[in-house]
Amino acid sequence: MGHLRVLIAGAGFAGFAAAKALHARQSEAEVTLVSPRPNAVLSPLVPGILSGWVCPWTPLISLREALPCANLRIGRLCHVNRNQGVVTIDGAGVRSGCEAAQIDYDALILATGRMPSTENVVGASQHALACKSPKDAVTIRNQIAGAFEAANAEDSARRRQALLSVAVVGNDIRACHIALELRALLSQSISQYPRVRPEDVSMVLIGSGVPTGVDSAMAERLQALLQRAGIDLQGGRVDEVSTDHLCLTDEQGETQRVEARTIVWAKNDTSALALQPIGMHGVRVDVMLRVSEEPRSEDSRLFALGDAASLDRPVDVLAAASTVANNVLAQARGGNLLQCNRSITKVLLGKRVGIGRLGPWLVGGSAGAWLATQTIRSLAPGVWDEFPPPLERLEPIPTHLHVTSPPPVVSTYPRA
Numbered sequence: 001m002g003h004l005r006v007l008i009a010g011a012g013f014a015g016f017a018a019a020k021a022l023h024a025r026q027s028e029a030e031v032t033l034v035s036p037r038p039n040a041v042l043s044p045l046v047p048g049i050l051s052g053w054v055c056p057w058t059p060l061i062s063l064r065e066a067l068p069c070a071n072l073r074i075g076r077l078c079h080v081n082r083n084q085g086v087v088t089i090d091g092a093g094v095r096s097g098c099e100a101a102q103i104d105y106d107a108l109i110l111a112t113g114r115m116p117s118t119e120n121v122v123g124a125s126q127h128a129l130a131c132k133s134p135k136d137a138v139t140i141r142n143q144i145a146g147a148f149e150a151a152n153a154e155d156s157a158r159r160r161q162a163l164l165s166v167a168v169v170g171n172d173i174r175a176c177h178i179a180l181e182l183r184a185l186l187s188q189s190i191s192q193y194p195r196v197r198p199e200d201v202s203m204v205l206i207g208s209g210v211p212t213g214v215d216s217a218m219a220e221r222l223q224a225l226l227q228r229a230g231i232d233l234q235g236g237r238v239d240e241v242s243t244d245h246l247c248l249t250d251e252q253g254e255t256q257r258v259e260a261r262t263i264v265w266a267k268n269d270t271s272a273l274a275l276q277p278i279g280m281h282g283v284r285v286d287v288m289l290r291v292s293e294e295p296r297s298e299d300s301r302l303f304a305l306g307d308a309a310s311l312d313r314p315v316d317v318l319a320a321a322s323t324v325a326n327n328v329l330a331q332a333r334g335g336n337l338l339q340c341n342r343s344i345t346k347v348l349l350g351k352r353v354g355i356g357r358l359g360p361w362l363v364g365g366s367a368g369a370w371l372a373t374q375t376i377r378s379l380a381p382g383v384w385d386e387f388p389p390p391l392e393r394l395e396p397i398p399t400h401l402h403v404t405s406p407p408p409v410v411s412t413y414p415r416a
Protein backbone atom coordinates (compact mmCIF):
# COMPACT_ATOMS: atom_id res chain seq x y z
CA MET A 1 0.00 0.00 0.00
CA GLY A 2 1.31 3.49 -0.82
CA HIS A 3 0.96 6.40 1.52
CA LEU A 4 -2.57 6.62 2.80
CA ARG A 5 -3.24 10.23 3.76
CA VAL A 6 -5.41 10.22 6.88
CA LEU A 7 -6.62 13.53 8.19
CA ILE A 8 -8.01 13.77 11.72
CA ALA A 9 -9.94 16.92 12.61
CA GLY A 10 -10.00 17.65 16.35
CA ALA A 11 -7.58 16.57 19.05
CA GLY A 12 -9.82 16.04 22.03
CA PHE A 13 -10.08 12.68 23.74
CA ALA A 14 -11.43 11.03 20.58
CA GLY A 15 -9.12 12.55 17.94
CA PHE A 16 -6.06 11.93 20.08
CA ALA A 17 -7.15 8.32 20.71
CA ALA A 18 -7.71 7.79 16.96
CA ALA A 19 -4.24 9.16 16.13
CA LYS A 20 -2.66 6.91 18.79
CA ALA A 21 -4.60 3.89 17.51
CA LEU A 22 -3.41 4.52 13.94
CA HIS A 23 0.14 4.98 15.17
CA ALA A 24 -0.05 1.74 17.20
CA ARG A 25 -0.94 -0.18 14.05
CA GLN A 26 2.40 0.83 12.52
CA SER A 27 0.75 1.34 9.16
CA GLU A 28 2.09 3.37 6.27
CA ALA A 29 -0.65 5.88 6.91
CA GLU A 30 0.50 9.47 6.91
CA VAL A 31 -1.50 11.08 9.69
CA THR A 32 -2.26 14.81 9.72
CA LEU A 33 -3.93 16.18 12.82
CA VAL A 34 -5.81 19.46 12.55
CA SER A 35 -6.29 21.13 15.91
CA PRO A 36 -6.85 24.73 17.00
CA ARG A 37 -4.26 24.20 19.72
CA PRO A 38 -1.02 22.20 20.01
CA ASN A 39 -2.46 20.09 22.84
CA ALA A 40 -4.92 17.29 23.23
CA VAL A 41 -7.31 17.83 26.13
CA LEU A 42 -8.19 14.81 28.26
CA SER A 43 -11.65 16.22 28.96
CA PRO A 44 -12.80 13.70 31.60
CA LEU A 45 -10.05 15.15 33.81
CA VAL A 46 -11.19 18.77 33.41
CA PRO A 47 -13.82 18.76 36.22
CA GLY A 48 -11.12 17.48 38.63
CA ILE A 49 -9.50 20.94 38.34
CA LEU A 50 -12.60 22.37 40.05
CA SER A 51 -12.08 20.47 43.28
CA GLY A 52 -8.31 20.70 42.94
CA TRP A 53 -7.22 17.07 42.63
CA VAL A 54 -6.20 17.66 39.02
CA CYS A 55 -3.71 20.45 38.25
CA PRO A 56 -4.82 22.79 35.44
CA TRP A 57 -2.15 21.58 33.03
CA THR A 58 -2.56 17.84 33.69
CA PRO A 59 -5.30 17.29 31.05
CA LEU A 60 -3.15 19.00 28.40
CA ILE A 61 -0.98 16.67 26.39
CA SER A 62 1.54 18.13 23.96
CA LEU A 63 0.62 16.69 20.56
CA ARG A 64 4.14 17.10 19.20
CA GLU A 65 5.56 15.14 22.13
CA ALA A 66 2.90 12.44 22.20
CA LEU A 67 2.55 11.95 18.44
CA PRO A 68 5.94 12.77 16.90
CA CYS A 69 5.02 10.88 13.70
CA ALA A 70 1.87 12.89 12.97
CA ASN A 71 1.87 16.15 10.99
CA LEU A 72 0.30 18.75 13.22
CA ARG A 73 -1.58 21.59 11.53
CA ILE A 74 -2.78 24.33 13.83
CA GLY A 75 -6.17 25.60 12.70
CA ARG A 76 -9.80 24.65 12.33
CA LEU A 77 -11.38 22.53 9.68
CA CYS A 78 -13.86 24.84 7.96
CA HIS A 79 -14.72 23.21 4.66
CA VAL A 80 -14.74 19.70 3.22
CA ASN A 81 -14.89 18.99 -0.50
CA ARG A 82 -15.89 15.35 -0.39
CA ASN A 83 -15.83 14.82 -4.14
CA GLN A 84 -12.23 15.92 -4.45
CA GLY A 85 -11.07 14.75 -1.04
CA VAL A 86 -9.82 18.18 0.04
CA VAL A 87 -10.36 20.08 3.27
CA THR A 88 -9.81 23.75 3.97
CA ILE A 89 -8.38 24.71 7.32
CA ASP A 90 -8.64 28.18 8.65
CA GLY A 91 -5.91 29.60 10.84
CA ALA A 92 -8.16 32.41 12.04
CA GLY A 93 -8.19 32.89 15.79
CA VAL A 94 -4.90 31.12 16.24
CA ARG A 95 -2.38 33.45 17.87
CA SER A 96 0.47 32.29 15.67
CA GLY A 97 -1.45 33.75 12.71
CA CYS A 98 -1.54 30.61 10.57
CA GLU A 99 -2.71 31.00 7.00
CA ALA A 100 -5.76 29.19 5.66
CA ALA A 101 -4.68 26.08 3.76
CA GLN A 102 -6.03 23.20 1.72
CA ILE A 103 -5.07 19.62 2.50
CA ASP A 104 -5.79 16.51 0.41
CA TYR A 105 -6.93 13.36 2.15
CA ASP A 106 -7.68 9.73 1.37
CA ALA A 107 -9.59 9.28 4.63
CA LEU A 108 -11.04 11.96 6.90
CA ILE A 109 -11.87 11.34 10.57
CA LEU A 110 -14.11 13.93 12.22
CA ALA A 111 -13.51 14.22 15.95
CA THR A 112 -14.49 17.82 16.52
CA GLY A 113 -16.73 17.26 19.56
CA ARG A 114 -19.65 19.41 20.60
CA MET A 115 -20.14 22.94 21.83
CA PRO A 116 -22.24 24.38 24.63
CA SER A 117 -25.65 25.27 23.24
CA THR A 118 -26.99 28.47 24.76
CA GLU A 119 -28.66 29.78 21.61
CA ASN A 120 -32.25 30.29 22.72
CA VAL A 121 -31.56 31.06 26.33
CA VAL A 122 -31.58 34.76 27.15
CA GLY A 123 -28.42 35.81 29.01
CA ALA A 124 -26.78 32.37 29.01
CA SER A 125 -23.79 33.28 26.88
CA GLN A 126 -23.15 36.42 28.99
CA HIS A 127 -23.72 35.08 32.51
CA ALA A 128 -23.15 31.32 32.46
CA LEU A 129 -19.67 29.79 32.53
CA ALA A 130 -18.62 26.92 30.28
CA CYS A 131 -16.55 24.03 31.61
CA LYS A 132 -14.95 22.50 28.52
CA SER A 133 -11.29 23.37 28.93
CA PRO A 134 -8.79 23.64 31.80
CA LYS A 135 -8.97 27.41 31.36
CA ASP A 136 -12.75 27.32 31.90
CA ALA A 137 -12.32 25.22 35.04
CA VAL A 138 -9.72 27.65 36.42
CA THR A 139 -12.13 30.55 35.78
CA ILE A 140 -14.92 28.78 37.68
CA ARG A 141 -12.62 27.85 40.55
CA ASN A 142 -11.42 31.45 40.79
CA GLN A 143 -14.99 32.73 40.80
CA ILE A 144 -15.86 30.38 43.68
CA ALA A 145 -12.73 31.47 45.57
CA GLY A 146 -13.87 35.10 45.15
CA ALA A 147 -17.39 34.22 46.33
CA PHE A 148 -16.05 32.58 49.50
CA GLU A 149 -13.89 35.63 50.27
CA ALA A 150 -16.89 37.92 49.81
CA ALA A 151 -19.19 35.65 51.86
CA ASN A 152 -16.67 35.52 54.69
CA ALA A 153 -16.87 39.31 54.94
CA GLU A 154 -20.68 39.25 55.26
CA ASP A 155 -22.62 39.22 58.53
CA SER A 156 -25.89 38.51 56.79
CA ALA A 157 -26.64 34.82 56.31
CA ARG A 158 -28.97 35.71 53.43
CA ARG A 159 -26.14 37.44 51.55
CA ARG A 160 -23.69 34.63 52.25
CA GLN A 161 -26.23 32.16 50.89
CA ALA A 162 -26.76 34.26 47.78
CA LEU A 163 -23.01 34.49 47.14
CA LEU A 164 -22.46 30.77 47.61
CA SER A 165 -25.34 29.50 45.48
CA VAL A 166 -24.19 27.43 42.52
CA ALA A 167 -26.16 25.89 39.64
CA VAL A 168 -25.02 23.50 36.93
CA VAL A 169 -27.20 23.22 33.83
CA GLY A 170 -27.04 19.91 31.95
CA ASN A 171 -28.29 16.33 31.91
CA ASP A 172 -25.49 14.08 30.93
CA ILE A 173 -22.57 12.42 32.63
CA ARG A 174 -20.28 15.44 32.26
CA ALA A 175 -22.83 17.72 33.92
CA CYS A 176 -23.09 15.24 36.83
CA HIS A 177 -19.30 15.08 37.02
CA ILE A 178 -18.98 18.87 37.07
CA ALA A 179 -21.69 19.14 39.76
CA LEU A 180 -19.99 16.51 41.96
CA GLU A 181 -16.57 18.17 41.70
CA LEU A 182 -18.05 21.61 42.41
CA ARG A 183 -19.89 20.23 45.40
CA ALA A 184 -16.61 18.73 46.67
CA LEU A 185 -14.95 22.15 46.21
CA LEU A 186 -17.71 23.89 48.18
CA SER A 187 -17.60 21.32 51.00
CA GLN A 188 -13.83 21.33 51.38
CA SER A 189 -13.65 25.14 51.31
CA ILE A 190 -16.08 25.81 54.17
CA SER A 191 -13.51 25.04 56.87
CA GLN A 192 -11.14 27.72 55.52
CA TYR A 193 -13.64 30.52 56.11
CA PRO A 194 -14.65 31.06 59.77
CA ARG A 195 -17.88 32.93 59.00
CA VAL A 196 -19.18 30.54 56.40
CA ARG A 197 -21.50 27.79 57.63
CA PRO A 198 -22.36 24.55 55.82
CA GLU A 199 -25.96 25.75 55.33
CA ASP A 200 -24.67 28.83 53.47
CA VAL A 201 -23.65 26.82 50.42
CA SER A 202 -26.11 25.34 47.94
CA MET A 203 -25.79 23.45 44.73
CA VAL A 204 -28.45 22.51 42.19
CA LEU A 205 -28.20 20.45 39.01
CA ILE A 206 -30.80 21.58 36.49
CA GLY A 207 -31.75 19.18 33.73
CA SER A 208 -34.14 16.35 33.16
CA GLY A 209 -33.81 15.20 36.79
CA VAL A 210 -32.47 11.84 35.55
CA PRO A 211 -28.94 11.61 34.08
CA THR A 212 -29.00 10.84 30.36
CA GLY A 213 -26.65 8.94 28.05
CA VAL A 214 -26.29 5.96 30.42
CA ASP A 215 -28.49 2.92 31.06
CA SER A 216 -31.21 3.06 33.71
CA ALA A 217 -29.23 1.20 36.40
CA MET A 218 -26.30 3.58 36.00
CA ALA A 219 -28.63 6.59 35.96
CA GLU A 220 -30.21 5.42 39.23
CA ARG A 221 -26.78 4.95 40.84
CA LEU A 222 -25.71 8.36 39.64
CA GLN A 223 -28.86 10.01 40.95
CA ALA A 224 -28.30 8.48 44.40
CA LEU A 225 -24.69 9.69 44.33
CA LEU A 226 -25.74 13.24 43.49
CA GLN A 227 -28.32 13.29 46.25
CA ARG A 228 -25.89 11.86 48.80
CA ALA A 229 -23.43 14.59 47.90
CA GLY A 230 -26.08 17.21 48.78
CA ILE A 231 -26.90 18.27 45.21
CA ASP A 232 -30.53 19.22 44.54
CA LEU A 233 -31.89 17.86 41.29
CA GLN A 234 -34.27 20.13 39.47
CA GLY A 235 -36.06 19.12 36.28
CA GLY A 236 -37.05 21.71 33.70
CA ARG A 237 -35.91 23.85 30.82
CA VAL A 238 -33.87 26.98 31.46
CA ASP A 239 -35.32 30.05 29.70
CA GLU A 240 -33.24 32.89 31.07
CA VAL A 241 -29.96 33.38 32.88
CA SER A 242 -29.06 36.46 34.87
CA THR A 243 -26.18 37.55 37.13
CA ASP A 244 -27.73 36.11 40.28
CA HIS A 245 -30.53 33.76 39.21
CA LEU A 246 -32.01 31.76 36.39
CA CYS A 247 -35.60 31.23 35.30
CA LEU A 248 -36.87 27.87 34.15
CA THR A 249 -40.06 26.19 33.08
CA ASP A 250 -40.56 23.12 35.24
CA GLU A 251 -42.11 19.79 34.23
CA GLN A 252 -45.59 21.09 35.14
CA GLY A 253 -45.14 24.09 32.84
CA GLU A 254 -44.70 26.51 35.78
CA THR A 255 -42.06 29.24 35.69
CA GLN A 256 -39.57 29.04 38.53
CA ARG A 257 -36.78 31.31 39.72
CA VAL A 258 -33.62 29.64 41.04
CA GLU A 259 -31.08 31.77 42.91
CA ALA A 260 -27.54 31.10 41.69
CA ARG A 261 -24.52 33.40 41.73
CA THR A 262 -22.30 30.93 39.86
CA ILE A 263 -23.97 29.26 36.90
CA VAL A 264 -22.12 26.60 34.92
CA TRP A 265 -23.47 25.70 31.50
CA ALA A 266 -22.75 22.03 30.85
CA LYS A 267 -25.18 21.37 28.00
CA ASN A 268 -22.91 20.54 25.11
CA ASP A 269 -25.26 19.40 22.42
CA THR A 270 -24.44 21.49 19.39
CA SER A 271 -22.03 20.13 16.82
CA ALA A 272 -18.72 22.02 16.92
CA LEU A 273 -18.50 21.84 13.16
CA ALA A 274 -20.97 23.84 11.11
CA LEU A 275 -20.50 21.75 7.98
CA GLN A 276 -22.77 19.65 5.86
CA PRO A 277 -23.67 16.83 6.48
CA ILE A 278 -23.16 17.54 10.12
CA GLY A 279 -26.37 18.08 12.00
CA MET A 280 -27.02 19.88 15.26
CA HIS A 281 -26.47 16.78 17.34
CA GLY A 282 -23.57 15.19 15.53
CA VAL A 283 -22.73 13.41 12.33
CA ARG A 284 -24.84 10.35 11.70
CA VAL A 285 -22.56 7.30 11.48
CA ASP A 286 -23.15 3.60 10.86
CA VAL A 287 -21.82 0.86 13.16
CA MET A 288 -18.51 0.94 11.31
CA LEU A 289 -18.34 4.66 12.15
CA ARG A 290 -18.56 5.73 8.50
CA VAL A 291 -20.55 8.89 7.98
CA SER A 292 -23.91 7.81 6.65
CA GLU A 293 -26.65 9.92 5.21
CA GLU A 294 -30.10 9.28 3.94
CA PRO A 295 -30.89 8.83 1.09
CA ARG A 296 -27.20 8.64 0.11
CA SER A 297 -25.22 5.65 1.25
CA GLU A 298 -22.30 5.90 3.61
CA ASP A 299 -19.22 7.85 2.56
CA SER A 300 -16.39 5.36 2.50
CA ARG A 301 -13.71 8.00 3.11
CA LEU A 302 -15.39 9.89 5.91
CA PHE A 303 -15.52 8.63 9.50
CA ALA A 304 -16.59 10.25 12.76
CA LEU A 305 -16.23 9.39 16.42
CA GLY A 306 -16.49 10.80 19.92
CA ASP A 307 -18.98 13.53 20.65
CA ALA A 308 -19.01 14.58 16.98
CA ALA A 309 -20.63 11.27 15.99
CA SER A 310 -24.23 10.37 16.45
CA LEU A 311 -24.94 6.66 16.86
CA ASP A 312 -28.04 4.85 18.15
CA ARG A 313 -26.32 4.25 21.48
CA PRO A 314 -23.21 5.65 23.16
CA VAL A 315 -19.98 3.75 22.56
CA ASP A 316 -16.70 3.70 24.44
CA VAL A 317 -14.38 6.34 22.92
CA LEU A 318 -11.30 4.10 22.99
CA ALA A 319 -13.20 1.24 21.35
CA ALA A 320 -14.42 3.70 18.69
CA ALA A 321 -10.87 4.97 18.08
CA SER A 322 -9.61 1.45 17.60
CA THR A 323 -12.51 0.63 15.23
CA VAL A 324 -11.90 3.77 13.16
CA ALA A 325 -8.17 3.06 12.89
CA ASN A 326 -8.89 -0.50 11.76
CA ASN A 327 -11.59 0.55 9.29
CA VAL A 328 -9.62 3.39 7.69
CA LEU A 329 -6.79 0.95 6.93
CA ALA A 330 -9.11 -1.93 5.98
CA GLN A 331 -11.00 0.30 3.56
CA ALA A 332 -7.78 1.19 1.76
CA ARG A 333 -6.44 -2.38 1.78
CA GLY A 334 -9.73 -4.03 0.87
CA GLY A 335 -9.88 -5.77 4.28
CA ASN A 336 -12.81 -6.41 6.61
CA LEU A 337 -14.42 -3.52 8.38
CA LEU A 338 -15.22 -3.94 12.08
CA GLN A 339 -18.36 -2.89 13.88
CA CYS A 340 -18.14 -0.76 17.00
CA ASN A 341 -20.38 -2.40 19.52
CA ARG A 342 -18.87 -1.69 22.90
CA SER A 343 -21.12 0.66 24.81
CA ILE A 344 -19.89 3.06 27.49
CA THR A 345 -18.58 1.04 30.40
CA LYS A 346 -16.79 3.38 32.76
CA VAL A 347 -17.08 6.98 33.85
CA LEU A 348 -14.95 9.06 36.15
CA LEU A 349 -16.86 11.22 38.62
CA GLY A 350 -14.20 12.36 41.08
CA LYS A 351 -10.87 11.42 42.59
CA ARG A 352 -12.22 8.28 44.21
CA VAL A 353 -15.63 8.07 42.58
CA GLY A 354 -16.60 6.44 39.34
CA ILE A 355 -19.04 3.98 37.86
CA GLY A 356 -18.10 1.11 35.63
CA ARG A 357 -20.04 -1.67 34.01
CA LEU A 358 -18.55 -5.13 33.86
CA GLY A 359 -21.06 -7.26 31.96
CA PRO A 360 -24.21 -7.33 34.12
CA TRP A 361 -22.48 -5.78 37.17
CA LEU A 362 -22.11 -2.17 38.10
CA VAL A 363 -18.96 -1.20 39.94
CA GLY A 364 -19.05 2.04 41.90
CA GLY A 365 -16.84 4.08 44.24
CA SER A 366 -13.06 3.67 44.08
CA ALA A 367 -13.26 0.54 41.95
CA GLY A 368 -15.32 2.45 39.39
CA ALA A 369 -12.86 5.36 39.52
CA TRP A 370 -9.96 2.93 39.06
CA LEU A 371 -11.62 1.42 35.98
CA ALA A 372 -12.23 4.87 34.47
CA THR A 373 -8.72 6.12 35.19
CA GLN A 374 -7.23 3.04 33.55
CA THR A 375 -8.86 4.21 30.30
CA ILE A 376 -7.17 7.58 30.56
CA ARG A 377 -3.87 6.08 31.68
CA SER A 378 -3.87 3.71 28.70
CA LEU A 379 -4.21 6.71 26.40
CA ALA A 380 -1.75 8.96 28.17
CA PRO A 381 0.54 6.84 30.36
CA GLY A 382 2.28 8.60 33.20
CA VAL A 383 -0.05 11.57 33.05
CA TRP A 384 -0.50 11.74 36.82
CA ASP A 385 2.84 10.52 38.01
CA GLU A 386 4.94 13.34 36.67
CA PHE A 387 2.99 16.36 37.77
CA PRO A 388 3.24 18.56 40.84
CA PRO A 389 0.89 17.65 43.71
CA PRO A 390 -2.70 18.83 43.34
CA LEU A 391 -4.00 22.03 44.91
CA GLU A 392 -5.58 20.97 48.15
CA ARG A 393 -6.78 24.30 49.46
CA LEU A 394 -9.16 26.69 47.78
CA GLU A 395 -6.80 29.30 46.44
CA PRO A 396 -7.31 31.51 43.43
CA ILE A 397 -5.13 30.04 40.72
CA PRO A 398 -2.65 32.68 39.51
CA THR A 399 -3.41 34.11 36.09
CA HIS A 400 -0.13 32.86 34.68
CA LEU A 401 -1.63 29.38 35.01
CA HIS A 402 -4.43 30.31 32.65
CA VAL A 403 -2.53 28.24 30.18
CA THR A 404 -3.58 27.28 26.72
CA SER A 405 -0.36 25.35 26.16
CA PRO A 406 1.39 23.18 28.71
CA PRO A 407 4.41 24.33 30.68
CA PRO A 408 7.75 22.61 29.92
CA VAL A 409 7.17 19.82 32.46
CA VAL A 410 4.87 18.16 29.91
CA SER A 411 7.90 17.41 27.74
CA THR A 412 8.56 14.46 30.06
CA TYR A 413 5.60 12.70 28.44
CA PRO A 414 6.95 9.31 27.29
CA ARG A 415 7.35 8.92 23.58
CA ALA A 416 5.06 6.43 21.83
Ligand SMILES: Cc1cc2nc3c(=O)[nH]c(=O)nc-3n(C[C@H](O)[C@H](O)[C@H](O)COP(=O)(O)OP(=O)(O)OC[C@H]3O[C@@H](n4cnc5c(N)ncnc54)[C@H](O)[C@@H]3O)c2cc1C
Nearest residue numbers: 010012013014043044076077112113174272306307347348
Ligand atom coordinates in the same frame (compact mmCIF):
# COMPACT_ATOMS: atom_id res chain seq x y z
C1 LIG B 1 -16.01 18.71 31.38
C2 LIG B 1 -16.18 17.30 30.84
C3 LIG B 1 -16.27 16.22 31.73
C4 LIG B 1 -16.43 14.94 31.25
N1 LIG B 1 -16.49 13.90 32.15
C5 LIG B 1 -16.62 12.66 31.66
C6 LIG B 1 -16.62 11.54 32.53
O1 LIG B 1 -16.54 11.67 33.73
N2 LIG B 1 -16.74 10.33 32.00
C7 LIG B 1 -16.85 10.14 30.65
O2 LIG B 1 -16.95 9.01 30.21
N3 LIG B 1 -16.86 11.15 29.81
C8 LIG B 1 -16.75 12.40 30.28
N4 LIG B 1 -16.73 13.44 29.42
C9 LIG B 1 -17.03 13.20 28.04
C10 LIG B 1 -15.85 12.74 27.29
O3 LIG B 1 -14.74 13.52 27.64
C11 LIG B 1 -16.21 12.93 25.86
O4 LIG B 1 -17.08 11.91 25.49
C12 LIG B 1 -14.99 12.88 25.08
O5 LIG B 1 -14.23 13.99 25.51
C13 LIG B 1 -15.27 13.03 23.63
O6 LIG B 1 -14.15 13.61 23.09
P1 LIG B 1 -14.17 14.33 21.71
O7 LIG B 1 -12.74 14.28 21.29
O8 LIG B 1 -15.21 13.77 20.84
O9 LIG B 1 -14.62 15.84 22.01
P2 LIG B 1 -13.80 17.00 22.66
O10 LIG B 1 -13.07 16.50 23.85
O11 LIG B 1 -14.78 18.11 22.84
O12 LIG B 1 -12.72 17.42 21.57
C14 LIG B 1 -13.05 18.03 20.34
C15 LIG B 1 -11.82 18.79 19.86
O13 LIG B 1 -12.06 19.24 18.53
C16 LIG B 1 -11.60 20.57 18.41
N5 LIG B 1 -12.34 21.22 17.33
C17 LIG B 1 -13.59 21.74 17.35
N6 LIG B 1 -13.91 22.22 16.14
C18 LIG B 1 -12.85 21.98 15.33
C19 LIG B 1 -12.59 22.25 13.96
N7 LIG B 1 -13.47 22.85 13.17
N8 LIG B 1 -11.39 21.86 13.45
C20 LIG B 1 -10.48 21.24 14.24
N9 LIG B 1 -10.67 20.96 15.55
C21 LIG B 1 -11.85 21.34 16.07
C22 LIG B 1 -11.87 21.20 19.77
O14 LIG B 1 -11.02 22.29 19.99
C23 LIG B 1 -11.54 20.02 20.69
O15 LIG B 1 -10.20 20.03 21.06
C24 LIG B 1 -16.54 14.73 29.87
C25 LIG B 1 -16.44 15.81 28.98
C26 LIG B 1 -16.26 17.09 29.44
C27 LIG B 1 -16.15 18.25 28.46
